[in-house]
Amino acid sequence: MKSDPDSLCRSIMSIPPAVLKPDDSLRLALETMVSHRVPALPIAERDGRYVGMLPRSRLVALAMPRALRREDAQHPLAHIQGGFIQDTLQTLQERIDAVAEDPVRLHCDPEAPVVGPEDPLMEVIRYLHRERTVLPVVDGGRLLGVVTVWDVLARLGRLK
Amino acid sequence: MIPATAPAEILGMSPLWLATLLMIATYGVIISERLNRSIVALLGAMLMIMLGLLTQEQAVAGIDFNTIGLLVGMMIIVSITRKCGVFEYLAIWSAKLVRASPAGILAMLAVVTAVVSAFLDNVTTVLLVVPVTLIITEALKVNPYPFLFSQILASNIGGTATLIGDPPNILIGGQVGLSFNDFVYHLTPVIVVVLAVHIVSMHLIWGRKMLSSAELRARVMAFNERDAITDARLLKLAGAVLALVIVLFVLARPLGLDSGTIGMAGAALLMMLDNLGKSAEEQSESVVKVFNEVEWITIFFFIGLFIVIAGVEHAGLLRLLADQLLAATGGDFATTGFSILWASAVLSAIVDNIPFVATMIPLIKSMAPAFGGAEGLLPLWWCLSLGACLGGNGTLIGASANLTVAGIAERNGIPFRFGTYTRVAFPLMLVHVAICHVYLWWRYF
Numbered sequence: 001m002k003s004d005p006d007s008l009c010r011s012i013m014s015i016p017p018a019v020l021k022p023d024d025s026l027r028l029a030l031e032t033m034v035s036h037r038v039p040a041l042p043i044a045e046r047d048g049r050y051v052g053m054l055p056r057s058r059l060v061a062l063a064m065p066r067a068l069r070r071e072d073a074q075h076p077l078a079h080i081q082g083g084f085i086q087d088t089l090q091t092l093q094e095r096i097d098a099v100a101e102d103p104v105r106l107h108c109d110p111e112a113p114v115v116g117p118e119d120p121l122m123e124v125i126r127y128l129h130r131e132r133t134v135l136p137v138v139d140g141g142r143l144l145g146v147v148t149v150w151d152v153l154a155r156l157g158r159l160k
Numbered sequence: 161m162i163p164a165t166a167p168a169e170i171l172g173m174s175p176l177w178l179a180t181l182l183m184i185a186t187y188g189v190i191i192s193e194r195l196n197r198s199i200v201a202l203l204g205a206m207l208m209i210m211l212g213l214l215t216q217e218q219a220v221a222g223i224d225f226n227t228i229g230l231l232v233g234m235m236i237i238v239s240i241t242r243k244c245g246v247f248e249y250l251a252i253w254s255a256k257l258v259r260a261s262p263a264g265i266l267a268m269l270a271v272v273t274a275v276v277s278a279f280l281d282n283v284t285t286v287l288l289v290v291p292v293t294l295i296i297t298e299a300l301k302v303n304p305y306p307f308l309f310s311q312i313l314a315s316n317i318g319g320t321a322t323l324i325g326d327p328p329n330i331l332i333g334g335q336v337g338l339s340f341n342d343f344v345y346h347l348t349p350v351i352v353v354v355l356a357v358h359i360v361s362m363h364l365i366w367g368r369k370m371l372s373s374a375e376l377r378a379r380v381m382a383f384n385e386r387d388a389i390t391d392a393r394l395l396k397l398a399g400a401v402l403a404l405v406i407v408l409f410v411l412a413r414p415l416g417l418d419s420g421t422i423g424m425a426g427a428a429l430l431m432m433l434d435n436l437g438k439s440a441e442e443q444s445e446s447v448v449k450v451f452n453e454v455e456w457i458t459i460f461f462f463i464g465l466f467i468v469i470a471g472v473e474h475a476g477l478l479r480l481l482a483d484q485l486l487a488a489t490g491g492d493f494a495t496t497g498f499s500i501l502w503a504s505a506v507l508s509a510i511v512d513n514i515p516f517v518a519t520m521i522p523l524i525k526s527m528a529p530a531f532g533g534a535e536g537l538l539p540l541w542w543c544l545s546l547g548a549c550l551g552g553n554g555t556l557i558g559a560s561a562n563l564t565v566a567g568i569a570e571r572n573g574i575p576f577r578f579g580t581y582t583r584v585a586f587p588l589m590l591v592h593v594a595i596c597h598v599y600l601w602w603r604y605f
Contacts, residue, residue, distance in 0.1 A: 066298055084386075
């Protein structure tokens, strides 16, 4: 049975405002992310092969002391609050400066969830309900587009 | 039907041989680390019953619930206490006490780790101290490796000082009926000396060469340790309960209380205080969280081991081994003691010390007639404890705290290799055991 095209991910997919290349610097990624106000940017090779996602939480994490950078609540160090640290803006900037020229591929998340254009729309909705991020749409290893919560809301409100 | 006595032959083998084979197979699979150790111990235990070497009743009687009660009770108390941030407070406070000088911090954090570890289990201690250490060393821009290395050794050294510091001590204390005070009176003095030697060796190997600029030190001096306390009410409650538990441990004998009862009573009291005034829903959520933090792998591992050991003991193997050991040492008390000390140390550096200690306890107990009754065995328990606990420092796989620190270090981009660690740690461990040898010889033999 053929699925209704409107029940598939393809129907709400959009073109990302920017795609990073693996060798772009972290500074460029930060500037792009700030200027477009997006929660994550996809990274792909020049020929369109998908590499991974760079979430903004990763950039914030890089400004913190290393022992506090963890995204997993089950991690044994997750209970450390670090409330005693009195870092100034300058110290945080120094940490970012130290990695600013790193290529983004060093910091991307290759394990971030991806969806295919033929995946059910509901799968995407369930995911975006839990996580505030951007889902890359990948087909045959190539980046086709992204799905954001804005794409979903625009369609839900019949704005698009 | 449950057989009243062990049959003469099972599967064509004498019960003694079968029990021995089963124990060797169980320990072999535990050492191979192919299967989680709690599963292996439970399988071995159930086979002891199913093959008719033990009845279910005998197996249950073999489980030392005093030890289990103390372990679970302390795990609950610690899981609640650590939430309030007091250990982060201690680490920061001690670093500021030495004006954030790297060499001073290296020494102070070893002391803090050892003292905390004397009251909490070693893995919990390093999980609390290591993250703060990483934050401090990053701020000072010094190599964190010496600090982490020193804390591994300090946690195992400090844990040896008391009844509740390290699982081998909990096992020995629980099974032999030794009190908190016995451990403090007999072990703490030599542990203080070993810790001092450890701190001096860390200074000579690394501390004296460490440098950091005044500007970076000012960064650490700016840390506000008071902000580390996340829950002041909980801190007061947990502090009061922990103090009460220690007072009860000290008075255990005149009060006629066993350590398992004290640990469990402390856990129940602290859970009650922590949940007063909460809604029924919040209470079940908080209690489930606390029970989830009990290390069930360790608990079931102990339960399985107790049954396996009850099986070999019942079959007469331990009696036989004790006779062999006595024959080998010519029945000489000091030789027996020192053999236990050194064998425990070297074995504990290579394999898990818990099965070893759990097997040695009934074995040493059965030597009582040769050495003037149960009272006469006292020095042998200290040999076993010092060897098994300090031996764990010898290699990276010698104790769970070692692997925990190595794991955190690797995740934070600090290489922590078996060979690099062992090259420095093993000789230091031998020095520590040698100090204990002299102490035991001077005091007991």
